[in-house]
Amino acid sequence: MNNISVSKALFSRAQESIPGGVNSPVRAFKSVGGTPIFMQKAKGAYLYDVDGNQYIDYIASWGPMILGHAYEPVVKAIQEYAAYSTSYGAPTELEIKMAELIKSMVPNVDLIRMVSSGTEACMSAIRVARGYTSRNKIIKFEGCYHGHADSFLVKAGSGVATFNIQSVPGVTAGVSADTLTCAYNDLEAVHQLAASHKGEIAAIIVEPVAGNMGCILPAPGFLEGLRAICDQEGILLIFDEVMTGFRLAPGGAQELLKVDADLVTYGKVIGAGMPVGAFGGKKEIMQVVAPLGSVYQAGTLSGNPIAMIAGYTLLSELKSNPGIYKELEEKTLYLKKGLDEVLAAWGQPYVINQLGSMISIHFSEHAITDFASAGAANNARFAKYFHAMLNRGIYLPPSAYESWFLNNALSKEDLDKTIRATGECLAEL
Numbered sequence: 001m002n003n004i005s006v007s008k009a010l011f012s013r014a015q016e017s018i019p020g021g022v023n024s025p026v027r028a029f030k031s032v033g034g035t036p037i038f039m040q041k042a043k044g045a046y047l048y049d050v051d052g053n054q055y056i057d058y059i060a061s062w063g064p065m066i067l068g069h070a071y072e073p074v075v076k077a078i079q080e081y082a083a084y085s086t087s088y089g090a091p092t093e094l095e096i097k098m099a100e101l102i103k104s105m106v107p108n109v110d111l112i113r114m115v116s117s118g119t120e121a122c123m124s125a126i127r128v129a130r131g132y133t134s135r136n137k138i139i140k141f142e143g144c145y146h147g148h149a150d151s152f153l154v155k156a157g158s159g160v161a162t163f164n165i166q167s168v169p170g171v172t173a174g175v176s177a178d179t180l181t182c183a184y185n186d187l188e189a190v191h192q193l194a195a196s197h198k199g200e201i202a203a204i205i206v207e208p209v210a211g212n213m214g215c216i217l218p219a220p221g222f223l224e225g226l227r228a229i230c231d232q233e234g235i236l237l238i239f240d241e242v243m244t245g246f247r248l249a250p251g252g253a254q255e256l257l258k259v260d261a262d263l264v265t266y267g268k269v270i271g272a273g274m275p276v277g278a279f280g281g282k283k284e285i286m287q288v289v290a291p292l293g294s295v296y297q298a299g300t301l302s303g304n305p306i307a308m309i310a311g312y313t314l315l316s317e318l319k320s321n322p323g324i325y326k327e328l329e330e331k332t333l334y335l336k337k338g339l340d341e342v343l344a345a346w347g348q349p350y351v352i353n354q355l356g357s358m359i360s361i362h363f364s365e366h367a368i369t370d371f372a373s374a375g376a377a378n379n380a381r382f383a384k385y386f387h388a389m390l391n392r393g394i395y396l397p398p399s400a401y402e403s404w405f406l407n408n409a410l411s412k413e414d415l416d417k418t419i420r421a422t423g424e425c426l427a428e429l
């Protein structure tokens with residue numbers, strides 16, 4: 001067992017001033033139990049906690065640290081620009097460069113607006129869809145997570161699923177009534193919702209590869225089917241690419257899976273760890289956004305110069321070295337192969353879902369294709385696995401309802417250590 005006495009002391013102190021001692025619930029280790037680990041610093045693929053323990057990091061700050069922590073060019077850019085001011089509240093050329101860079105990397109974006117989180121990006125995108133279509137309802141999928149805006153806290157994934165919060169107090173019945181839900185990958189259910197709410201649905205918002213119930217891939221034809229329903233019914237298709245954007249490919253899931261969205265949201269990688277989100281799409285739709293149109297959306301720190309230079313520096317690296325994506329996928333496939341071998345030898349049921357550098361393990365004898373199957377897995381066993389790995393210096397997401405995120409600083413030795421640690425700890429599960 002690692003010595004985590006300083007983390008323990010900090011956690012009890014934190015709870016005196018911060019709800020649950022954390023600024024985001026998924027960090028609280030509630031579903032896996034135990035004391036959240038307080039981090040001191042990180043470099044490349046490694047985290048260092050306040051007790052001096054080192055961990056191989058498979059969270060990458062829930063996605064942003066795709067090239068590893070304290071990536072030199074990003075750090076240098078932040079240090080340089082911080083000296084000019086940390087915010088102006090006025091437009092800067094940096095914001096134009098960031099928008100132009102994103103437009104050059106992703107399909108179907110003529111106009112893009114910067115915000116400060118994935119939540120803001122997604123809540124703004126559905127407001128745009130409602131303003132553009134003059135319709136009120138949205139369809140989201142059980143277990144998908146689009147941030148904590150009221151409309152999305154209906155059968156959501158990530159922390160909402162982790163804490164099994166069926167309906168979130170404070171989200172009114174009025175708001176929830178405009179959010180229709182069905183199972184991920186259930187195209188027939190979407191057809192039925194569209195038929196019974198003809199002319200009422202503004203948008204379908206979907207994680208093109210789900211990462212908030214573990215990693216769940218779209219079934220063949222699922223995304224294409226959503227595209228067809230949207231075309232037929234005048235519904236906007238919103239790809240929530242907060243996780244998949246700039247992670248699965250330079251052009252994200254739209255590029256990799258070859259399905260066009262009408263609006264797309266970004267976060268995480270786009271800010272290189274700084275608070276950045278964005279939403280964008282075709283000019284015909286985005287021109288409803290104020291001050292061009294009347295769909296109001298704003299933010300004091302939207303396009304913040306430090307966040308912009310951090311994101312711009314990272315995205316530029318990804319654009320100029322697209323081979324990174326192949327490297328990341330190869331590392332993930334190597335990890336998957338090794339995990340498969342040790343888990344298969346163990347003889348207990350398990351499933352590994354993976355696409356690109358997103359991967360998750362589920363202790364289940366059935367395929368994990370939606371929220372119900374993710375919830376029916378042996379997640380108590382996952383909690384034991386989490387702690388067994390943590391004690392061996394491997395930091396996994398503290399919930400079975402999360403995807404792992406590989407970073408490109410991971411070495412073969414790190415992957416081998418992760419595979420070995422898994423093999424060693426299975427007997428404890």
Ligand code: KE4
Pocket residue numbers: 024025026027062117118119120122145146147148158159207211212240241242243267268277402
């Ligand atoms: P943020 O508001 O947390 O920046 O982004 C919300 C969001 C939107 N869409 C998708 C697909 C997301 O995965 C997220 C946030 N992801 C979680 C991790 N599953 C953030 C971790 C947290 O809540 O602390």
